[in-house]
Amino acid sequence: MDSSLSSPELQRFLAQEKEKAMVNEMVAKLTSECWDKCITSTPGSKFSSSESSCLANCAQRYLDMTAIIMKRFQSMQ
Structure with a gap:
């Protein structure tokens, strides 16, 4: 495996991009539902x-329900 693919900087970048995608998805769902x-x-x-x-x-x-669900998932880990 290429060592640049496992660099801490790349891992942080990927985690940030994943979080951005999750936020965008949540906003889209919230907008649609509401x-x-x-x-x-x-x-x-x-x-x-x-x-x-x-x-x-x-x-x-x-948003309140999302926070409750996130706390529940975090407590399971």
Whole structure:
């Protein structure tokens, strides 16, 4: 195996890229799930107050649940 492929710098870079991909995937899923749940009609130039509130609550619940799941996985290792 090429020693440059196992260098610490490369391993850190790969870990960072994997984290970026996971964050991007989470944001896309959050956006899709919350949009489908909270935006029930054709949106205008602004969200209604109920849509804004729903989106904020949905995103917060999603992030809270993700944090709980991550802690659970970390405790299993």
